[in-house]
Amino acid sequence: MTLAVQIRQHGGPEELQIVDVQVGDPGPGQVRIRHHAVGLNFIDVYHRTGLYPLSMPAGIGMEAAGVIEAVGEGVTHLKVGDRAAYASQPPGSYCEARVMPAKCICRLPDAISFETGAAMMLKGLTAQYLLKKARPVEGLEPGDFVLFHAAAGGVGLIACQWAKALGLRLIGTAGSDAKCQLALANGAAHAINYAKEDFAARVKEITGGKGVKVVYDSVGKDTWDKSLDCLRPFGLMVSFGNASGPVPPLAPGMLGVKGSIYITRQTLFTHISTREATQAMADDLFAVVESGQVKIHIAQRYRLADVQQAHRDLEARKTTGSTILTLP
Numbered sequence: 001m002t003l004a005v006q007i008r009q010h011g012g013p014e015e016l017q018i019v020d021v022q023v024g025d026p027g028p029g030q031v032r033i034r035h036h037a038v039g040l041n042f043i044d045v046y047h048r049t050g051l052y053p054l055s056m057p058a059g060i061g062m063e064a065a066g067v068i069e070a071v072g073e074g075v076t077h078l079k080v081g082d083r084a085a086y087a088s089q090p091p092g093s094y095c096e097a098r099v100m101p102a103k104c105i106c107r108l109p110d111a112i113s114f115e116t117g118a119a120m121m122l123k124g125l126t127a128q129y130l131l132k133k134a135r136p137v138e139g140l141e142p143g144d145f146v147l148f149h150a151a152a153g154g155v156g157l158i159a160c161q162w163a164k165a166l167g168l169r170l171i172g173t174a175g176s177d178a179k180c181q182l183a184l185a186n187g188a189a190h191a192i193n194y195a196k197e198d199f200a201a202r203v204k205e206i207t208g209g210k211g212v213k214v215v216y217d218s219v220g221k222d223t224w225d226k227s228l229d230c231l232r233p234f235g236l237m238v239s240f241g242n243a244s245g246p247v248p249p250l251a252p253g254m255l256g257v258k259g260s261i262y263i264t265r266q267t268l269f270t271h272i273s274t275r276e277a278t279q280a281m282a283d284d285l286f287a288v289v290e291s292g293q294v295k296i297h298i299a300q301r302y303r304l305a306d307v308q309q310a311h312r313d314l315e316a317r318k319t320t321g322s323t324i325l326t327l328p
């Protein structure tokens with residue numbers, strides 16, 4: 001038997017319960033992986049609350065690292081004993097071991113620890129596609145300004161460093177002065193405490209009235225309207241999350257009024273729908289981490305038994321950088 005976190009209904013952190021489950025052998029195209037560390041992500045909160053509904057009972061968690069224990073028929077890129085890490089659907093990574101599709105799992109380079117692997121796959125692959133694939137029509141050049149909300153969070157701290165490595169001038173927002181300092185220390189060119197400053201006015205000031213080429217918005221409801229005012233003409237709004245609640249429906253005519261802007265809503269799982277795409281993006285992430293240009297900050301560690309507290313802290317905006325669950 002193996003320990004796993006399950007929910008029986010959507011709700012608060014108290015719904016996260018540790019249960020004993022039977023983990024079988026992998027079928028065709030699957031592997032069994034024994035986790036050494038598990039990554040915590042804000043999407044886990046959406047799954048728990050039901051903003052992104054799951055059928056019950058449900059596992060939670062989409063990121064982990066560990067060792068391959070068994071390999072199903074047809075799997076050629078992994079073998080028993082390989083160190084590996086993943087960001088993957090379906091939810092269920094908050095556990096000691098599981099059987100899952102092999103196509104989303106990558107071998108972890110020896111230089112990257114299990115904890116770092118667990119802390120960076122979902123967040124790092126997200127930063128990768130945001131900065132390199134969700135591009136404005138005009139492209140992004142070194143020196144361009146971009147606005148990145150929640151810049152001191154898990155995805156945020158990786159994006160700050162990676163944007164700097166790409167030569168972009170990233171303006172980060174965060175909910176406290178300390179978080180702003182953290183974003184600056186990790187490569188943000190400017191940081192705005194959006195809890196006390198009008199971020200749209202500050203962005204205009206920083207960019208000499210021009211606005212930014214791209215806004216990356218994972219905060220959603222609270223930042224949406226003002227974010228549109230930060231874009232320069234033909235700029236791109238990339239919506240990729242809803243930490244403060246979902247964005248209300250919008251009328252297309254508004255895009256013209258705001259300066260013929262573009263809006264896209266992106267999800268990592270479209271980008272990593274094939275094994276080849278997943279590996280290519282992971283290779284890019286591994287390279288930038290191994291080069292030292294992007295450091296993965298694991299600022300919180302919780303035991304699996306303390307998973308409810310981990311969710312409370314994440315929702316209460318008490319965390320910075322990455323959070324992991326450690327296993328016995």
Ligand code: NDP
Nearest residue numbers: 041042150153154155174175218240241243244267268317
């Ligand atoms: P974070 O560590 O960034 O935590 C979320 C942060 O959002 C908080 O720390 C907080 O930072 C900010 N925030 C703003 N308003 C609220 C609010 N009302 N309640 C809670 N938090 C708020 O999480 P992750 O790094 O795991 O994910 C970042 C975002 O990216 C999430 O929205 C997530 O869903 C999204 N995401 C989307 C993906 C995709 O492909 N679409 C993939 C991965 C992540 P502060 O206090 O500084 O405001």
